[in-house]
Each structure stands twice: as structure tokens, then as C-alpha cells.
Amino acid sequence: MKSAAILFAIFASCSVAQPQQIVVGSKRFTESYVLGEIAKTALQNAGFTVEHKQGMGGTIILWQALRGGEIALYPEYTGTITEEILKTKHPLSTDRMRALLRQEGIGMTGELGFNNTYALVMRRDRAAKLGISKISDLRNHPELNIGVTHEFLDRQDGWVPLTTRYGLQMHNVRGIDHALGYAALATGSIDLKDAYSTDAKIAENDLIVLDDDLHFFPQYKAVFLYRLDMESRAVATMEKLVGTLDEARMRRLNSEAERTKNYALAAALYFGQKPISPSNDLFGKIGRWTLRHLELVGASLFLGIIVGIPLGIRASRPGQVSNFILATSGVVQTIPSLALLALLVPLPFFGISPVTAIFALFLYSLLPIVRNTATGLQDIPTAVRESAAALGLEPHAQLWKVFLPLASRTILAGVKTSAIIDVGTATLAALIGVGGLGEPIISGLNLNDYSTILQGAIPAALLALLVQFFFDGLDRIFVPKGLRLKE
Amino acid sequence: MIELESVSKRFGATIALYETDLCIDAGRTTVLIGPSGCGKSTILRLIIGLLEPTTGTIRIEGQRVSESSVLALRRRIGYVIQEGGLFAHLTAAQNVLLMAKHLNQPARQMQTRLRELCELTHFPENALTRYPVELSGGQRQRVSLMRALMLQPNVLLLDEPLGALDPMVRARLQDELKEIFQRLQQTIVLVTHDMAEAGFFANVIVLLNEGRVVQSGTLDDLRSRPASTFVRDFLHAQRGLAAI
Numbered sequence: 100m101k102s103a104a105i106l107f108a109i110f111a112s113c114s115v116a117q118p119q120q121i122v123v124g125s126k127r128f129t130e131s132y133v134l135g136e137i138a139k140t141a142l143q144n145a146g147f148t149v150e151h152k153q154g155m156g157g158t159i160i161l162w163q164a165l166r167g168g169e170i171a172l173y174p175e176y177t178g179t180i181t182e183e184i185l186k187t188k189h190p191l192s193t194d195r196m197r198a199l200l201r202q203e204g205i206g207m208t209g210e211l212g213f214n215n216t217y218a219l220v221m222r223r224d225r226a227a228k229l230g231i232s233k234i235s236d237l238r239n240h241p242e243l244n245i246g247v248t249h250e251f252l253d254r255q256d257g258w259v260p261l262t263t264r265y266g267l268q269m270h271n272v273r274g275i276d277h278a279l280g281y282a283a284l285a286t287g288s289i290d291l292k293d294a295y296s297t298d299a300k301i302a303e304n305d306l307i308v309l310d311d312d313l314h315f316f317p318q319y320k321a322v323f324l325y326r327l328d329m330e331s332r333a334v335a336t337m338e339k340l341v342g343t344l345d346e347a348r349m350r351r352l353n354s355e356a357e358r359t360k361n362y363a364l365a366a367a368l369y370f371g372q373k374p375i376s377p378s379n380d381l382f383g384k385i386g387r388w389t390l391r392h393l394e395l396v397g398a399s400l401f402l403g404i405i406v407g408i409p410l411g412i413r414a415s416r417p418g419q420v421s422n423f424i425l426a427t428s429g430v431v432q433t434i435p436s437l438a439l440l441a442l443l444v445p446l447p448f449f450g451i452s453p454v455t456a457i458f459a460l461f462l463y464s465l466l467p468i469v470r471n472t473a474t475g476l477q478d479i480p481t482a483v484r485e486s487a488a489a490l491g492l493e494p495h496a497q498l499w500k501v502f503l504p505l506a507s508r509t510i511l512a513g514v515k516t517s518a519i520i521d522v523g524t525a526t527l528a529a530l531i532g533v534g535g536l537g538e539p540i541i542s543g544l545n546l547n548d549y550s551t552i553l554q555g556a557i558p559a560a561l562l563a564l565l566v567q568f569f570f571d572g573l574d575r576i577f578v579p580k581g582l583r584l585k586e
Numbered sequence: 587m588i589e590l591e592s593v594s595k596r597f598g599a600t601i602a603l604y605e606t607d608l609c610i611d612a613g614r615t616t617v618l619i620g621p622s623g624c625g626k627s628t629i630l631r632l633i634i635g636l637l638e639p640t641t642g643t644i645r646i647e648g649q650r651v652s653e654s655s656v657l658a659l660r661r662r663i664g665y666v667i668q669e670g671g672l673f674a675h676l677t678a679a680q681n682v683l684l685m686a687k688h689l690n691q692p693a694r695q696m697q698t699r700l701r702e703l704c705e706l707t708h709f710p711e712n713a714l715t716r717y718p719v720e721l722s723g724g725q726r727q728r729v730s731l732m733r734a735l736m737l738q739p740n741v742l743l744l745d746e747p748l749g750a751l752d753p754m755v756r757a758r759l760q761d762e763l764k765e766i767f768q769r770l771q772q773t774i775v776l777v778t779h780d781m782a783e784a785g786f787f788a789n790v791i792v793l794l795n796e797g798r799v800v801q802s803g804t805l806d807d808l809r810s811r812p813a814s815t816f817v818r819d820f821l822h823a824q825r826g827l828a829a830i
């Protein structure tokens with residue numbers, strides 16, 4: 100109960116909520132970032148204070164965050180709302196969709212205009228030469244080399260049902276990574292791949308989208324989902340965006356965003372204005388990520404110490420309880436970090452929040468601290484143990500005045516190991532939208548952009564080194580001089 | 587006076603001490619001797635309450651050693667062991683003063699006592715700020731002895747206090763220790779496996795074998811009236827005894 104309260108206090112201090120602020124969320128891909136920035140700018144222009152939490156995660160995470168009130172709105176697609184959020188197989192009318200969302204306390208704006216659905220793309224010159232402009236034209240070209248993403252190969256609305264609907268019998272089909280697929284198209288090693296209809300690469304690589312003449316692909320019209328308790332003036336502001344973005348325009352904004360990595364700039368392009376605050380301040384961003392990273396590591400390590408050392412003290416005594424403590428903290432360590440996060444997120448009290456990340460990191464930090472505390476104490480020679488007892492010191496005084504100082508070096512080494520593990524593992528916190536240096540790493544991986552990856556990876560590596568030095572310095576403070584003289 | 591009444595100690599299958607009655611006189615030096623593993627250290631550990639007897643009771647000056655009395659009793663007993671058992675993170679002075687500080691004794695009283703003890707044990711005062719690793723074996727034993735004597739105990743238990751020292755230092759410390767014993771006039775129980783050392787210190791020698799007291803008395807008693815062939819063999823095995 101007490102530790103729950105502490106966790107809560109830490110959580111509260113991590114996310115300082117200001118009352119009048121509107122928080123916009125976005126998913127972790129370029130278009131969502133841009134739409135998030137557009138929403139932010141529109142609301143700012145209407146006089147609101149707005150924060151944009153960029154690239155928080157996938158659909159489930161954004162939906163949970165919206166329902167939990169962590170964000171007030173985020174861009175979504177009608178197809179996703181039907182299939183992943185409302186989980187129905189059949190297309191829903193807009194009114195039906197609104198009614199179902201309303202039951203969850205969520206509202207939906209009108210459609211922004213463009214349809215970001217799956218599409219099949221080819222190089223313009225190749226398509227012209229073969230006389231292909233729509234999907235049904237493919238029936239006459241079973242020899243084409245098809246390279247589609249693995250996800251598209253597997254999806255319910257993907258490759259297999261598509262070929263059934265169109266009666267296609269293509270001979271050469273293989274799965275290929277999305278980014279690599281564009282390169283393969285350019286070199287001509289494949290002729291056709293899947294894409295999103297607003298993909299910036301379509302404009303950049305001079306590709307054409309084959310017409311879905313049998314209307315196979317579901318509609319993924321962009322809308323904003325918002326909490327019904329959002330101010331009505333903010334809702335009205337968002338409704339003004341309805342019908343203002345067609346595919347071509349969205350593609351251009353996406354292309355601009357990918358080229359400059361500046362989503363605010365792309366949004367500004369939409370409004371035809373200069374960005375209000377160029378969020379291009381790289382050092383500021385790295386500083387904020389690092390600070391959040393340190394918060395996560397610091398809070399989890401602190402918990403690890405105040406829980407791990409007492410557990411280690413208990414585990415230093417022989418017996419079943421000790422075996423249990425050591426075995427349990429060992430098992431926790433072997434759970435892959437992704438799996439641990441995935442297990443924690445659905446639990447009550449955890450969810451998509453820093454608490455979850457801190458708790459997971461805390462669990463990882465336990466083993467080195469518990470084990471080192473236990474071994475450090477067990478390694479104290481019997482002669483020293485008996486001398487402390489024989490002096491007439493009470494058991495707790497023996498522990499505080501003799502045993503813990505003697506074991507201090509080993510315990511500190513355990514804390515250091517935990518800290519370094521935490522610095523590394525905390526990068527995964529970005530997967531549940533908690534931020535930290537994992538944020539640029541993961542969005543860089545998603546956008547296939549190495550410079551963004553490095554913006555997180557380099558500071559994270561430096562941070563680990565710094566932690567190492569920091570603890571070497573602590574050695575001089577926490578380890579009594581008499582123990583350091585041995586070297 | 588220390589009394590052991592039907593005291594035995596068993597560790598799982600091994601019996602370290604069979605049921606034993608033993609009376610250790612106040613104000614005299616009693617030496618426990620016997621072959622390795624005969625139960626000497628076990629008796630000291632039982633007296634200071636580091637071990638609980640399997641059967642029987644132990645009384646120190648009439649007070650029974652029990653869970654509730656053990657802390658107070660330990661503070662009236664000094665305990666010195668072969669390896670010294672010094673605390674590596676504390677200086678010599680801090681080792682000696684640890685318990686007095688824990689009991690909040692006045693600083694001046696502690697310093698006076700510390701100087702007294704340095705003089706008594708011939709420990710150089712300027713080495714008091716050194717850590718155990720910076721001390722010689724002999725100096726470490728002196729610190730260990732000072733620590734045991736700090737609270738002016740009525741009883742001093744020493745488990746092979748000179749065992750780890752080279753012969754020269756050992757001989758010198760034997761002399762000094764005997765002088766200290768004579769000045770203190772305390773109840774002293776000393777463990778050794780060296781009969782010459784036993785004869786040198788003891789008012790009473792208690793000879794043990796395989797967890798039992800075989801004979802107790804002065805060295806002369808043991809020599810002239812051995813209770814068994816073991817006693818004779820044990821004395822015989824200790825060379826150079828004739829010199830005493």
C-alpha cells in the first residue's frame with residue numbers, strides 16, 4: 100500500500116498537468132505527426148494552450164490514452180475505428196460510428212478529405228509501357244514481380260483476398276520490407292508493391308497508384324477523435340478542418356515532413372504560415388528526452404534500492420525464504436522487457452503511463468541489488484560476524500554499524516549494475532509512449548531515419564558511460580576508507 | 587564464576603560437546619586444551635551465547651544465559667579470537683570504541699580508557715588512526731584485546747589469541763598477556779592447543795577430547811596423575827614440555 104502511494108507520487112511528479120491545456124496525441128508515423136501538428140496549430144490559432152505528444156504508439160495506446168484523458172484528441176482513420184476500435188467486421192455508416200463512439204465518451208469530427216488506404220503502386224514509366232492503370236489490368240500480366248510487405252501479405256484486407264476478388268494469378272510474389280521495397284521498385288527488381296495512398300514516397304519516386312476499380316480496399320478516411328468533454332469551441336475549431344485535405348495535398352505535406360523532419364513546418368505549410376516556434380531545437384529536444392530518461396531511471400532505481408536492499412538483507416540468511424527471494428528476482432530478470440511491458444499495460448493501475456515503465460524498470464533493477472546485498476553480507480567472515488555479536492551489539496546495530504558498511508562495496512556495485520541496465524532498458528519506455536531517449540530511437544526506426552535514431556542512441560550510450568563514472572565516484576563516498584585501502 | 591550444568595551441543599549428526607558439567611572459577615585463569623575439533627571453541631561460543639546449548643544451562647555469576655539476558659551479559663564479557671575479527675571499515679580506535687560509543691559513554695571517559703588500554707597492551711598510540719589492513723598481526727591482536735577490554739568486563743574469553751602469530755612475536759605477547767592477566771585479576775578462559783602455553787598461563791587446565799572433559803587440574807596434576815592413557819599420550823606428544 101505504501102509503495103503504491105510512492106509510485107503514485109512519482110507518477111504525479113512526472114506528468115505535471117496544467118488545467119487549461121489541450122493535449123493532442125499522435126501515432127508513430129509521419130502522417131499522424133503532421134496531422135497532430137495541424138491540430139495543434141489550429142487550436143493555438145484559436146487561442147488555446149496546446150501540447151502535442153508526438154508518436155505515442157499504435158492505435159490501442161492512443162485509444163487508451165484518449166479514453167483515460169491523458170490526451171484530448173488525436174487523428175484516426177475510419178477503417179481503423181471500425182476494425183480495431185469498435186471491432187466490427189462490416190463497414191459502418193458514419194452516424195452508426197458516431198453513436199457507438201459516443202457510448203465511450205468520444206466524439207468524431209467530419210472527414211478531413213483524404214483516404215489513406217492501401218494502394219498498389221508502380222513506376223510511372225513501367226506502368227505506361229505495359230498499359231496498366233487499374234488493378235484489374237494486372238490480370239493480363241501474371242509475370243510481373245510483386246514485392247509486398249509481410250503485413251500486407253497476411254492481412255484480412257490484404258493480398259490474398261485482393262487476388263481472389265480481382266481473379267489475379269500472379270506468379271512471382273514475395274514479402275519485402277516497406278522501405279526496401281521502394282528501393283527495389285526504383286532499381287526495377289520488383290514491378291509493383293503495396294503502399295498507403297498518401298505515402299510521401301509516391302510523389303518522391305514518381306509512382307502511380309493503380310485504380311481500385313472493384314473497390315476492394317476499405318475506406319480509411321482521416322478524422323479526429325476527441326473526448327466529448329473537450330470544450331465546444333475547440334471542437335468547432337477542429338470541425339473547420341473538415342474537407343480541407345485531399346490525397347495530393349496530404350502527400351505533399353508528408354513529403355515535406357519526411358524531407359525536413361520538421362512536422363511543425365509541414366503543418367505551417369498547411370496553414371500557409373511560418374511555424375510559430377521552430378521545434379528544430381535539437382539540443383532542447385535531446386535535453387528533454389534525457390531529462391525524462393533520467394526521471395524514469397532515477398525513480399525506478401530509487402524504488403529498487405529501498406526495496407532491493409531489505410530483500411537482499413533477508414535473502415542473506417539461510418533458508419527457504421531466501422531461495423524464494425533470489426529465485427523470484429532472477430525469474431523477473433529473464434522476462435523480455437517488451438513482454439513485461441505488454442503484461443503490465445492491461446493491468447489496472449498501470450496502463451499507458453510512466454508508472455508502468457517505472458515499475459518494469461524497478462523489477463529489472465531488483466536482481467542485481469538483491470543478489471549483491473545478499474552475497475556482500477554472506478561474504479563477511481564468521482570471525483567478524485561473531486565479534487560483532489560478542490560485543491553485545493543488538494542485531495540491528497550489528498547490521499548498520501558493521502555488516503552493511505562491510506558489504507557496502509558489493510551493494511554499490513549491484514546498484515551500479517542496475518542503473519546501467521535501467522539506462523538501457525528505459526529506451527523501451529518509448530514503446531508505451533512514456534518518452535525518454537527511446538522516443539527518437541523508436542520513431543527513427545519506424546521512419547527508417549538513421550539521424551533520428553542516433554539522436555537517441557548516442558545520448559543513451561553517453562548516459563550509460565556517465566552513470567558508470569558517477570558510480571565510480573560514489574565508491575569514494577559510500578565505501579569506507581578502510582575497505583578501499585586493500586588495493 | 588561460570589557454571590555449565592549438563593550442557594551438550596549437537597550440530598545435526600555431529601556431537602560437538604557431550605553432556606558436560608564444568609565450573610570455571612572467578613578471578614583465575616582457566617585454559618581449555620585438546621586436539622583439534624574436541625569442542626574448545628564450542629564451549630566459548632556457548633558461554634557468550636553465540637551458540638545455544640542443545641541441553642543444559644549455563645550460568646555466569648549466577649545469571650542464566652538466555653535470549654533476554656544475553657545482550658547484557660555479552661557487554662560484561664570480552665571475547666578475543668584467533669583471526670582478530672576486527673572490522674575492516676573502522677580504524678583501530680573506532681574498533682575499540684565502537685561499543686562504548688553505541689552506549690553513549692562520555693567522550694572524555696572513552697579517551698582516558700583508550701589511553702589506559704594502549705599502555706596496558708603496549709599498542710603505539712599513533713597507530714590508533716590506522717585501519718586493520720595497515721596493522722601487523724601482533725598489533726591487530728592487541729587491538730582485538732583492547733576492544734574486548736574496553737567495557738571493563740568481568741570475564742575474558744580468548745580463543746587461540748596468539749595462534750596466528752610468528753614464534754618471536756608470540757613469545758613476547760605471551761609474556762605481556764600474562765602480565766595483563768595478573769594486573770586484571772579477572773575470570774579468564776583461554777583456548778589453546780599448545781600444552782606449554784597452557785602451563786604458562788593456567789591456574790586450571792581443562793583437557794578435552796572428542797567432546798568430553800577428560801581431566802581438569804593443574805599441569806602437575808595432569809603430569810603426575812593422568813586420568814587415562816589419552817592424557818599421558820597428549821602430554822607426551824607435546825615436546826619441550828620438560829622445560830616448564
Ligand SMILES: Nc1ncnc2c1ncn2[C@@H]1O[C@H](COP(=O)(O)OP(=O)(O)OP(=O)(O)O)[C@@H](O)[C@H]1O
Binds near residue numbers: 601625779
Ligand atoms: N557450526 C557448526 N556446524 C557443524 N559442526 C560444527 C560447527 N561448529 C563446530 N562444529 C563441529 O564441532 C566440533 C567441535 O568444534 P570446535 O570448533 O569446538 O573445535 P575446537 O576444539 O575449537 O577445534 P580447533 O582447535 O581446531 O579450533 C568439530 O567436530 C566441528 O567440526
Ligand SMILES: [Mg+2]
Binds near residue numbers: 626627628745
Ligand atoms: Mg577452535
